[in-house]
Amino acid sequence: MVRMAALVLGLVLGGGSLAQVLRIGVVGPMAFVQGEHTWYGATLAAEELNRAGGVLVGNQRYRIELVRVDTNEMTSVTDAATAVERAITAQRVDFLIGGFRSEAVLAMTEVAADYKKPFIITGAALDGILAGRVDRNYERFKYLFRVSPTKSSDLARTSLLLLGEVIQAVRRDLRIERPKVAILAERAAWADPLVETASRLIAAPPPQGYGAEVAGTWRPSATATDVTPELTAIQRAGAQVIFTVLSGPVGVPFGRDWGRLKIPAAAVGINVEAQQETWLKATDNLGAYVATLNTLAPAVAITPKTIPFITNFQARFKQFPIYTASGAYGALYILAEALNRAGTTAADAVVRALEATDYTGPAGRIVFDKTHDVTWGPGYTTGLGVQWVEGRMQAFWPRNWRVGDRVVSYAGVRPYQLPPWVVEAWRR
Amino acid sequence: MLSAILVNGLVLSGIYGMLALGFALTYGVARILNLAHTAFYMAAAYGLFFFLGRMGFAPAALLASLLVLLIALAAYKLLLEPLREHEATVLIVTIALALLLQEAVLLLFGAHFRSVPALLPGFVEVFGVRVAQQALLALLFAGVVLLLAWALLKGTRLGLGIRAAAQDQEAAELVGISLSRAGNWAVGLGAFLAALAGLAVAPMATLEPHMWNAPLLVVLAAVVLGGLGSLPGALLGAVVLAFAEVTVVNLVPGGAFLRTAVALLILVLVLVFRPEGLFGTAFAEER
Numbered sequence: 090m091v092r093m094a095a096l097v098l099g100l101v102l103g104g105g106s107l108a109q110v111l112r113i114g115v116v117g118p119m120a121f122v123q124g125e126h127t128w129y130g131a132t133l134a135a136e137e138l139n140r141a142g143g144v145l146v147g148n149q150r151y152r153i154e155l156v157r158v159d160t161n162e163m164t165s166v167t168d169a170a171t172a173v174e175r176a177i178t179a180q181r182v183d184f185l186i187g188g189f190r191s192e193a194v195l196a197m198t199e200v201a202a203d204y205k206k207p208f209i210i211t212g213a214a215l216d217g218i219l220a221g222r223v224d225r226n227y228e229r230f231k232y233l234f235r236v237s238p239t240k241s242s243d244l245a246r247t248s249l250l251l252l253g254e255v256i257q258a259v260r261r262d263l264r265i266e267r268p269k270v271a272i273l274a275e276r277a278a279w280a281d282p283l284v285e286t287a288s289r290l291i292a293a294p295p296p297q298g299y300g301a302e303v304a305g306t307w308r309p310s311a312t313a314t315d316v317t318p319e320l321t322a323i324q325r326a327g328a329q330v331i332f333t334v335l336s337g338p339v340g341v342p343f344g345r346d347w348g349r350l351k352i353p354a355a356a357v358g359i360n361v362e363a364q365q366e367t368w369l370k371a372t373d374n375l376g377a378y379v380a381t382l383n384t385l386a387p388a389v390a391i392t393p394k395t396i397p398f399i400t401n402f403q404a405r406f407k408q409f410p411i412y413t414a415s416g417a418y419g420a421l422y423i424l425a426e427a428l429n430r431a432g433t434t435a436a437d438a439v440v441r442a443l444e445a446t447d448y449t450g451p452a453g454r455i456v457f458d459k460t461h462d463v464t465w466g467p468g469y470t471t472g473l474g475v476q477w478v479e480g481r482m483q484a485f486w487p488r489n490w491r492v493g494d495r496v497v498s499y500a501g502v503r504p505y506q507l508p509p510w511v512v513e514a515w516r517r
Numbered sequence: 518m519l520s521a522i523l524v525n526g527l528v529l530s531g532i533y534g535m536l537a538l539g540f541a542l543t544y545g546v547a548r549i550l551n552l553a554h555t556a557f558y559m560a561a562a563y564g565l566f567f568f569l570g571r572m573g574f575a576p577a578a579l580l581a582s583l584l585v586l587l588i589a590l591a592a593y594k595l596l597l598e599p600l601r602e603h604e605a606t607v608l609i610v611t612i613a614l615a616l617l618l619q620e621a622v623l624l625l626f627g628a629h630f631r632s633v634p635a636l637l638p639g640f641v642e643v644f645g646v647r648v649a650q651q652a653l654l655a656l657l658f659a660g661v662v663l664l665l666a667w668a669l670l671k672g673t674r675l676g677l678g679i680r681a682a683a684q685d686q687e688a689a690e691l692v693g694i695s696l697s698r699a700g701n702w703a704v705g706l707g708a709f710l711a712a713l714a715g716l717a718v719a720p721m722a723t724l725e726p727h728m729w730n731a732p733l734l735v736v737l738a739a740v741v742l743g744g745l746g747s748l749p750g751a752l753l754g755a756v757v758l759a760f761a762e763v764t765v766v767n768l769v770p771g772g773a774f775l776r777t778a779v780a781l782l783i784l785v786l787v788l789v790f791r792p793e794g795l796f797g798t799a800f801a802e803e804r
Contacts (some may be wrong), residue, residue: 121628163628246764307766310774314722314731318525318766322648325521341630341723350640350647362630371630371723 111144111151111434113424114182115417116173116197119159122365123189123212123413129406130211130417131155131186133398144425147432153421162193169193179400182206183434186420189413191215191279198222202229205436207443209424210235210409211416215279216242217266219460231440234461236423237416237452238384239472242252243465245283247382249290251474252332254486255357255380256291256299258505259329263515269304271323271354273343274334275311283334283359291332304328311337329483329515333381341371348375353514355507356380357474357487366409368477378508380476384412384452386484389473389501391453398451409482412452419450467497478506520644522767528652531659532718533755536732537739538666539710541648541751544740545683549597550608554738555729556615561585561715562724563622566633582712588618589708590701598700607796615729623726631724638741655717662713663752664680666706670748679703683746734777737760738784743796750796757783757795 107120115131117124129428135153138144143152158176162169169190176182178202185201186454188194188211198218201208210218210233220240222230238244251448252270259268274280284306290298304326307319314338323331331354340362357380362368364383368376387409390396399417402410410418428434448455452472455463463470467490474486485505492496536558543551564581571577592614600606637650670676681689682699690696722728739758743750761783764774769775785796 120623142637306771308771308774309766310777312727312731313774314728315529317528317649317652318521318763321521321525322767324647338630338723338725339688344725345632345721346649348652349635349649352647365631371632372630373634373720 109151110154110183111148111184111428112154112180112182113155114156114158114173114176114180114185114187116158116169116176116185116187117161117189117212118161118163119163119411120222121163121189122367122411124159124187126408126411126414127211127417128155128157129186129402129408130410130414131421133402133414134418134421137424138421141344141427144428146434147430153425153432156182156186158182158187160188160193160197160304162188162190162197166190166196170196170200173197177201177204177206178405179247184424184439185209186395186417187211187413188213190237194218198233202232205232207232207234207424207436207439209420211237211240211420212413214238214241214244216240219462223460225360231461232436234423234443236420236450236455236463237412237470238467239470240462241279242282244359244382244466244492245286247472247474248283248332248334248357249287250490251357251380251382251486252287252291252330253299254474254505255330255355255507256301258350258507259355259515262507262512263329264346265329265515268301268329269327270299270330270332271304271328272306272324272332272334273316273323274306274308274332275313275318275337275339276308277311277336279336279367280308280334287332301330309339311335311339313339313347314342316343316344317350320346320350323354324350324352328354329511330354331356331358333360336361337360338362341376342403344368344372344376344379346375347379348372348377351510353511355511358382363477364475365411366482368482369480374480377477377480378506380485380505382472383473383475383482383484385410385415386473386475386482386501389484389499391473391499392449392451394449395451415451419448419452419455422450423448423455467492471497473499473502474505476505520761521646522760524643524646525650526592526756526763528648528656529759529763530756531656531663532714533732533735533739533759534663534752535659535710535714535717536736537743537755538663538748539707539714540736541740541743541746541748542679542683542703542710543707545746545748546679547593547597548601548604548686549593549611549704550604551597551704551707552608552611552733553592553615553618554611554707554711555733556618557585557589557711558715558718558732559622559724559726559729560588560618562633562719562722562728563626563631563711564712565716565719566626566631566724569633578716582709582716585706585712585715585787586709590705593701593704597704598697601700615733619726619729626724626726628726633719633724635720649721651720658717659714662710662717666710669706675702679706680748683748698701731777735780738781742784742787742794744794747794747796750794753795 109450116125160169185208191213340360360381363381431438431442487497488502568577635651739754743754758780761780
């Protein structure tokens with residue numbers, strides 16, 4: 090009788106549900122698209138998992154409850170660390186996913202390590218967030234993992250492969266044997282090694298390098314609002330290709346001024362602003378033909394989960410997902426699977442289960458390396474090369490990418506197109 | 518290279534000039550160091566973006582500039598004029614006003630980058646340098662606006678009153694010039710110039726809520742370089758800084774990010790030798 094009364098009382102107080110709750114903090118700059126999409130991606134995954142009965146941990150089913158943690162990390166690293174601490178201590182989250190700005194993620198992950206809370210990073214690229222921490226001080230930093238993007242040095246590898254693709258196009262279509270490449274890289278620590286590597290690789294003879302010529306290196310501020318002087322200087326230098334290394338807002342003025350002045354050099358590399366579906370709107374349609382590395386592209390099936398994810402995301406949020414969305418979506422599934430394998434919510438056991446992850450998500454296959462970082466390469470996660478053509482984002486890489494014996498191509502990838510004004514200016 | 522420096526420097530000078538003249542007017546007459554000045558410029562650009570979705574360019578530009586004028590005059594009457602004697606407080610209030618405008622824009626439009634379509638698409642080659650037609654239009658617009666502002670200040674009784682108040686407030690009051698009225702006009706004209714700069718820049722710029730930060734530094738530097746309170750000095754300061762920035766980008770491509778830093782270094786060097794700024798002495802003599 091007493092047990093029956095307790096059960097009834099439990100049902101009443103528990104709102105009719107017996108499921109336990111897993112509180113997961115979704116952290117990010119929520120006023121910005123990167124944070125907003127982290128939240129959307131996590132929301133989509135949580136809704137799917139909850140609809141399927143929640144997460145089975147041992148004999149107990151858990152319902153996922155997301156806690157929105159606005160970190161304000163774009164403007165304040167301190168705010169970001171405080172937000173994570175508040176999420177852990179006041180909002181009682183069990184796990185964390187998200188984070189965008191590397192400097193802020195470094196601070197936030199220190200807090201997560203203090204409290205021994207597993208934190209799956211979905212937006213920050215700096216190698217040093219994991220390398221040099223997880224491997225050198227495993228006991229403290231073992232709680233940190235990254236699912237997206239691939240680390241900076243891997244992003245660099247992909248962007249240089251994209252550059253190679255465009256240099257080939259210049260050789261093939263413009264018949265210029267030794268194209269000139271201008272490097273336009275924002276002044277930021279993460280860009281320095283990439284500039285150095287690119288300079289070396291561009292000038293080195295094949296097969297080690299591209300056998301091209303460096304026309305010069307321009308380093309505007311990441312927040313510059315006008316790059317017209319840089320672009321006119323690049324034009325004067327006679328470059329046929331501009332290798333961009335831009336993650337900040339400068340990417341938009343670049344695309345706009347480049348298109349408006351019809352600079353006769355194809356733009357390729359990293360331009361984070363050009364990864365978003367708002368690119369053409371932001372550049373007043375002048376950013377057409379800009380090429381950048383990206384994580385997803387419309388109608389490109391990287392894995393069998395890519396297209397369903399994009400379709401569901403667009404149906405639910407009316408936007409094309411950026412990489413933080415696919416990252417957060419995958420992170421939640423990875424966490425759910427790890428909890429299921431661990432059979433407990435105890436952090437250390439979950440970490441061990443996370444280390445054994447082999448998950449195929451919308452952006453590729455995720456297997457963690459010894460620093461808990463996502464593995465880059467054919468058969469794992471590679472990223473895409475995308476270009477804005479005919480009013481939409483279109484993938485052009487990997488397409489017949491030869492790595493050893495393997496040839497990597499994703500369905501829906503089309504050939505790269507040189508901008509028509511570049512062809513017109515240089516065709517001989 | 519010289520032609521690139523000349524053409525790009527002129528275009529940038531026009532924009533900086535409009536902003537610097539408005540700032541100098543507000544300080545010279547109303548004695549308000551208005552750090553919200555470039556936030557007015559940002560508000561006008563966003564106003565144009567908002568109204569353009571609903572009407573043509575001309576009425577949208579008019580409404581946007583009137584909106585900024587209204588905000589500036591309301592802020593002056595309600596917040597700044599009562600505190601005018603307390604310079605430090607005024608300074609802080611203008612910072613608060615700028616942040617308030619920034620947050621309001623963030624709330625209304627979000628942090629997404631926005632763009633305004635160019636009135637004149639495409640480019641022309643000037644001395645072998647590609648210049649966007651919109652940039653030439655902006656330069657022409659800036660030239661006309663600066664000439665009109667100059668004509669107003671030099672050729673009308675109102676302008677005489679404003680200049681008198683800028684040169685010596687006590688003497689101006691002794692000859693019957695209402696400082697309050699001159700202050701109203703100066704603040705209004707200053708904000709209107711900022712708004713016009715915003716309208717000129719909007720079709721070439723990326724609209725985002727923090728777009729007022731970078732020009733504020735340059736405008737402050739321009740008016741200090743020219744001599745605080747001097748109207749011709751502010752214009753000259755703007756031209757010097759604009760050309761300094763463009764020259765750095767052309768001469769030291771790898772150090773393009775240093776463009777503002779080098780411009781500020783020039784300011785420091787000038788101030789070491791002429792602490793009163795380029796037109797400071799003339800201004801003092803006028804007093």
